[in-house]
Amino acid sequence: MDIDAFIAAHRPTWDRLEHLVKHRGRLTGAEVDELVELYQRVSTHLSIVRSASTDAMLTGRLSALVARARSAVTGAHVPAWREFARFFTVSFPVVAYRARWWWLGATVAFVAVAWAMGAWVADNPEVQRAIATPEEITQLVEHDFADYYSENPAASFASRVWINNAWVAALMLIGAIFMGLPIPYFLFQNAANVAVSGGLMASRGKLDIFFGLITPHGLLELTAVFLAAAVGLKLGWTVIDPGPRRRAEALAEQGRAVMSVAMGLVVVLFVSGLIEAFVTPSGLPTWARIAIGVLAEAAFLAYVVYYGRRAVRAQETGDVERAPDLAPTA
Template sequence: MAELQLKSRRFRAEREADWRRLERLLEKAEARGPSKLSKDELLAMPVLYRQALSSLSVARAISLDQSLISYLESLCTRAYFFVYGTRTRLGERLAAFFLHDWPAAVRDLWRPTVVSTLLMVVGAVVAFVLVRADPDWFNAFVDPQMSQGRDPTTSAAGLRETLYARPDAKDGLSVFATFLFTHNAQVALFAFALGFALCLPTAGLMVFNGAVLGAMLAVFARHGLGFELGGWLLVHGATELFAIAIAGGAGLSIGWAVVFPGARSRIDAAAETGRRAATAMAGVVVMLLVAGLLEGFARQLLRADLVRYAIALITGLAWTAYFYWPRRARR
């Protein structure tokens, strides 16, 4: 035992100066950033790291005391992330996300996104046909709290007033936008989160979401206000529905990976697909925020139908170009 302690002290005495120098450089870089290191210090860092790594290998081989091995393991781990780790600033990371990561994730999900969109269209068409044939179907698709007085019993004048009423600024349009953003975010998150259950809950949610729109459109169309309702909805819906379709596509992709994992295990397939889908979902939150602002402000302040449709067209084309316009692959 005494021989081992002597060997450990001699080993430390011969190399400790280099370990301490490496530790000081790491503390300086961690506290003030790598840019504060001089040129000589930057060049010395990988040399000191390799020396510490060699010392750790020797210490393990000759079974020196555990405290020394633990110290060297911690030191080498810190140095490894400095020497070989990728260091990006917050601004650079955000730029990479918006310029590359998010659009790439959405492009990879284009097939399930198309399926999600078609499911909403089917739900809208079915609900529209049913409500036009029998208005009593309306309550099966739209909750009274959601309709807010826009139902088959409302007169044409009452429906028109809901489309063009200008709220008092004191009512707090920002509060209204926040409420709608929260509601739409819940729909999108449920569509994503429920996808693992073999796609069925997500598919059902997409159909039901479309059915709500179809039922509302049928009520307004009975009074000749279908075109006006389209502008009222699409000024924010071009962004909102696109976001929900992407969220539904993300959920469907995870469910599909669980059902058909291929050569991978179901857990591995779901995890791999889930990482890509999660990147797309992070951007969906941004889209829903934009939709909430358009709903709470632009739609209420801009009452001309053609202006509303113009904004819907511009935002729809902008999102489509942003996601699917060909671009150079990221290095």
């Protein structure tokens, strides 16, 4: 093969392909088609050169050009760190932010129910006797409630708390599969548990100890549970009111949003578990322990508001970048 003649005949094709690759972000539809066609043609040229020539420089140039064209045609792999960064700066916070009114509703409902039930338990000796004997209540109030946070090594306790909290959040998300119908029941169960403990502690004048122990980790922990409940309820509502989109598209998008929240809450509940294991039972003054919990809660909410609002303004939904359920239609 006359390599000089081969180069002279095909150089314009190679130059054109190189031009299209350099400007791939601004190509028209016809130019995209041309890019694909030239990529295939130059790939054939590379095969011919490799089999019929020993010109290393030409082989290297065509190999590099074909590799760049392949990335332009098929899409380059997004580095893992970029996917990780996008998840925590876009996907998770924007889903949480878009569910903020459901989130607030779950929070208000939980607090109202827990407060009402706690007051009922604290003010009614008959209710207290139905829950436990006076001796058992004394044991709980004087010893068991506080000892729970320090009776096990901190590291193993943190792991156990993390698993337990993750399971509670998972129940909320699993409830989304059933149109969110079980979620109010799960919230009620958790509100009742908090109310019973708080009510019994209040009945013996130990409400300061109750809030001193539950506030540091409970703020972040319950916020995570309320967020899980919110996105689950929102998914259930999407079945009833999908908005301007087709119901299947809306459900698919919200279903992926639920998965984003599930992965994000793994980190949030891990932080909550660390606080419960290392801060709640620590020898720090009560005000210092509560301050740590408040700071963790404020930091999480500020993170969601800042990144979530920014993503909403950028018209992000938190969905995957190439959603498989969406297809262009005329």
